[in-house]
Structures are given as C-alpha cells and as structure tokens.
Amino acid sequence: MYDYDVLFIGSGHATWHGALKLVQAGKKVAFVDGDLIGGTCTNYGCDAKILLDAPFVFVNGLKRYKGIGIEKTPKICWEDLMKYKKQVIQPLPMALEKGIFAKAGMPVIHETARFEDAHTVIAGTKRITADKIVIGTGEHPVKRDIPGKEYIHDSRDFLDLAAFPQRVAFIGAGIISMEFASMAIELGAEVTVIHHNSRALKMYPAKYVDIVVKKMADEGVKFDFNESVERIDKVEDAFCITYQSGRSITVDYVMEATGREPNVDELDLANAGVAYSRRGIQVNAYLQTTTPNIYASGDVIDKRIPKLTPTATFESNYIADHILNPNTAPIQYPVIPNLVFTLPRIAQVGVSVDTALKDPEHYQVVSVPYGKTLLFEAKNEQYADFTFVFDMEHTLVGAAFLSDDAGMFVDLITLIINQKLTKQQLNQMIFAFPTESYGLISMVSGLLK
Template sequence: MKIDEHKGHGRLVDAHTVEVNGQRYTADYIVIGAGCRDSKLDIPGQEFIHGSKDFLDLASMPKNIVFIGAGIITMEFACMALDLGSKVTIIAHGDRALRQYPDKYVSKIVEKMEKQGAEFKWNENVSCIEKTDAGYKLATANGLTIMCDYIMEGTGRIANIEDLGLEELGIKASRKGIEVDDHLRTSVPNIYASGDVVNKRIPKLTPTAEFESNYIAAQLLGKSDAPIAYPAIPNLVFTLPRIAQVGMTIDEAKKDPESFRIIEVPFGQINEWVNNRELDASHTYIIDKEGHLAGAALYSSEAGMMLDALTLVINCRLTGADLEKMIFAFPTQTYAMISGLIPLLIPLGSGDSASIYTMMLDSLSD
C-alpha cells in the first residue's frame, strides 16, 4: 500500500516533525497511536509480578497462581487457569469484581469460580512480595499472607505518553492519556491521537481504536469535518461464561424508571434446545418509551455473536415491526433471541403481547 515503516522510538520535534533513530521526518499531519501498557504496583518485590503478555507466553500452567486485581484481564485469565486445573487466588482492592458490568451477572461468575476452588480476597492491598524456597510470599496491608508459584497483576492500564515530546509542544496528557477535542485533535491542530493513548470515557477497545482511526482518515482526506459521534459500543468479558453489555447500562436505566423498562429473560431455560443446555444463560433488555432497544446485558457462553446482533438493533433503532420483516437462520441462538425480543419492542404501556410475554418470563423466573 506504499506505506513506509520506520522501527524505533518516535519523538515529536515540532508540530510537523518526528524524529526516529536520529532521522527526522516531516508531514502535514501527525497521528499518535502509542497505546497503553499494564500498570505495575510500586512495592518491594515488584520484579516478581507478571503482566498479561507474560501470562500468554507461559509454556505450562503454574499450579498455584495469585491474580492481583479483579478487573477484566484478571477475571478472564483466572477463569482459564481454573479450567486448566490451577489453584487460583484473586486479591482485590475493592469489594467486588468487574465494577462496570451488572452485579447480578458478575456475582454468578464469582460464585461459579468459587465452586471451582477460586478464593477471592476483597478489600486487600498487596504491600510486598518476597521470593522464598517454597515460592513467592505475598503480604497485604491488613496482614494477610499468601504463598504461590506465579503472580499476575491486572490493576489497570497506563497510556504510553512518556518521551514523545508532548510537553515541549504544550500537548496535555496524563497516565489516563492524551487530551483531545471532539475531532480527536490535540492542542496542536494538525496532531491527532487515536486508540488507547486517548484520555476518554469511551471503552478502550480494538474496534474503538479502528473506528477512531477511520474517522481521522476521513477528516484528513476531506470526506467529513463533523465531530466524532460514537455509536453504541459492545463490550465483552471473556470469562467462562461470557458477560456482555452494549448501550445503556442497567444501573443507568434504574435511575429513570418512567422512561425505561428493564426486562430480564431466562434465555437458557426458554431456549434449552438451542443454547447448548446452558440453563443459567440470561439476557437483560432495556427498552425506551418508544419501544426501541436502548441497552442490553448478557450472561452466556454464546454472548459474543448475540451481542453483535443487538448492537445493530440499537444503533439502527430497529423496531419490532422492522425485525418481523426479516428472516434469520434457524436454529441459531440469534434466531431464538430475536424471536423473543420482538414482542418486547413496543412503546411503553401499550400492547397485549408484551404483557403476556413478561408474565411468562415472571413465571419462569419464579
């Protein structure tokens, strides 16, 4: 594609110049996509802590693993370690895991992991790590001590902003990322930032970074000058089973009960025949006054594919009538999900089909 690649550390010299390995390159526009990295506790023995990339490079699974943090990365990897037979301990700074996801589904994951032998240590902060002949000894500020063979930390991510020349050009940045405007421009108008290096509330995901980069390309090519407008962004936790959500969250909907209905569907019970006998699979839908799907949360091993379909329903504001005009592949999880969703997508307070359907759901839940 006639793209030149220069391997090395890039540093801004001025608004139109980047230096790499002593060589300077000039351009009309510059895009910073430096990403982020695992954070690391600043404690004695920090050299014994491993990150997510180290974990993925393991030649064999350790018998006894401690995960520091109860976020997405640690919960995903802890589920894998449990299924592969390791003893797992999760040390969490707070009192629950996966705070950005529905508590009822997170609680189900935690309960399943505990039945597999995982131990959760809530409200604990690791204060030091010591290597001994028997393995690694972790101590917490509350006096708890734990022995293990391997330690992985997943307490967050830090934007890669160091030594890029940002300060000299007056570009504001912190460990959360580079500050940009609604066109993804830094304080230097011809310098943009994209992906995980941006300071934003939008989920820092691979598809989000791709969306932002395509947006910047359209700006530079003169195809658009509109501010960036993010669609509903699906996000998926690869625990076993998965937890997924898109659009408005359950907690947000609960704050405005007059505008939104929250309907939980025991998907696994209703669709035992299509969902691999995953009887505890569950879907929660958030429907607005006009009968549009505003958000969804799923608990299921098959959540990924179904989440993509729900994202289309939300972003295209499809109604039940719209979906009735379509035919989906049978027998698939998506077919079963859409069939059950259609009678729910009606304006608030109207229609008999939704009330009959919700009565059936209530009886199943009971």
C-alpha cells in the same frame, strides 16, 4: 516540503486502518514504531487471548452435557496450546509489514519516536517531517510500587507462559484477571484473585457477575476480596504475598491487572505543544490534540468511550476522513458493545442495566431467563440470561447477556439498537432456525414497539 503527508506513531488498529484509507486517496504515509508491528491487540492482547481461550470454551460446553451424552471431558495441555499460539501469532507482525503495509506503499521506521516540534519526529538517527501526525501508541499495564514489584508479571507475560504454574495469584478482579483466572482453574492450578473491594467486574451487571464469581469459586478459585497487597517476597522458588491486613499466601506466579496508562512518556509531547495527563492525550471532537495538525487515536486518548480495538479502528478511520475533508462533522460514536471473556461470557451494550434500574422514570428493564426458556437452543446453559433496556417509547436502548454466546448476541443487539429497528422491521426478515440467534431475535422482537 514535508517527508510525508501523514506520519503515524504506532502501527496498531488505532493507526493502520486510517493510513490505508489515506494511501488509497493518494496520500504519502509512514509509520514509526519501536515495538512489534500491529500493536498490543495483534501480538500480545486480543488475538493471542482468543486463540488460547477457544479450547476452554469447548471444554466448558462439554461439561454441561456430563451425564447426558458426555462422560469424560478432555484435558487441555497448556504447553502444546502455547506452541500453537506462537506458530499462529508470531508471524503476524511480519505478515502485516510485508503484506498489507508493503503492498500499499506504507514504510515502517523501526524506532521509538519523540517530537522535536509539531511537524518533526526524531526516530533513532532519523529526522522525519510530516504535515499531519497521528499518535496511536496505546497503553501499558500499571505495576504497583511496592516491595517485591519486580516479581509481578503482566498480561503480556501471562500470554507467553511456556509452562503453566501450579499456584497463581491475580491482583485485581477486572476483565483481564477474571478472564485469565477462568482459564487457570481449568488447567488445575490453585488460583487466588485478590481485589481491594468486594465487587469484581464493577462495570458489568452485578447479578451476572455474581453468577460468574460463584461458578469460578465452585470450581476452586479463591477470591480474597477487600484485601490489598503490601509486599511480595521471594521464598526459595515461590513468592509470599503479604496483605495489608497481615494475612499472606504463597504462590508460584503473580500477575497484576489493575489498570493501564497511556504510552506518552517517551514522546516529548511538550515539544509539540500537545497536552496530556496520566489519563491520556487531550483531544477535541475531531480527535485533534491541542496542536491541530497532530491527532490522537485509540487507547492513548483521554476519553470516557470504551478503550477497545473496534473503537480504535473507528477512530483511525474517522481521522483519515477528517484529514481528507476538514469539513467532516465531529466524531459521533455509535453504541459500543463490550464483552468479558469469562466462562460464561458477560456482554453489554448501550444504556447499562445499572443505569436503567436507577432511573425507572426513563427506562424499563426486562429480564428473560434464556437458558430456562429455550434450553435446547442455549446449549444446556441453564444460567444463560438476557436483560433488555427500553426507553419509555419501548425502543431498545441497551442490553446485557450472560452466556458463552454473549458475543454473538451482543453484536446482533448492537445492530438493532444502532439502526433503531422496530418489531415490524424485524418481522419482515427471516432468520435461520433453530439457532441461538433466532431465539434472541424472537424474544426481543416480541418486546419492541
């Protein structure tokens, strides 16, 4: 007899959605988590980022109307914004545990978990057994092993800065660095982005990335491409970053965002026969690990699917379905949109633009200068642009967007792609006008079969 039907290691989106479904089906579940309840996204990731980001979006939009109705744009006070962030975000773990979890009868053991065997977890002084176990421990930022690495901060540190530094260096030109650099330059900081090659945001369409990089550079961001950090030295109250090329810069704050690794080191997975690598835990098409009664969910999985919060939620719900019905079909992922919160945003979904351009025999790429075509709907975003990818039957299979509203656009297109909607089906619907989404739907409707 086990203590629980299902034990979840980790309490973020990769676990609790499925746990709730299992409880509602009559299963006895519990969580083991030595960190904040709710995981990275809730506490020091997505939620904190989008809260802090909102004023920057407003200011960026107002700047586009300078001289045509707006004469002076407001300044953002980071200190006040951070106080507000803490008021909103800090109560969330307790709200989850004492609210959703407690009402559902899902207890939390506040300890770090390690496996004793395939059905047993040690959490502090407690020995807990379960029929099924779900690992949803996520990832942590990678910090390069160089002299002075103790001076490097990560995204969690940045999102909790009490006062904003005057000179900031971001190591890496991926999503997190580019998002934070977009904010830092608006606050008046001297911003440097250091990247080991010549391409920022390599997973996104180059033509859109180039526009974002140019805009950020025009605002004052300095991009040191084709440079790698060799060492960091503390010089009084500042930090000297030396590149392998021999060049150096002096800043007040160094943040690195060059990758993430799975949180598996403390789990003693070998005791449970669970295979893993530095890329994550190995799973089959049912999200089972090499030990079938143990599942993995979310960012801790070794997978090619984008490691995003909605993906983790999707996997969590799938695992619950499979536990309740072992005959459930293998997991089938729909197209997954992803979005980088620069200013402007870049979003994409489905077949990528780069893939389509390299394969003209199977795909057709159509670009629409949205900002120039429908400027009154595009909120004066003259650079706003849409790119659609069609197969040879002219069914929409992918898209990319450059706009502050790219998130809304990509969600609408994701629905159209997943449902394989045709021009006739869209034309049978009536949408609000004049809205940004109406403009998008009008454009794509005219291009569909």
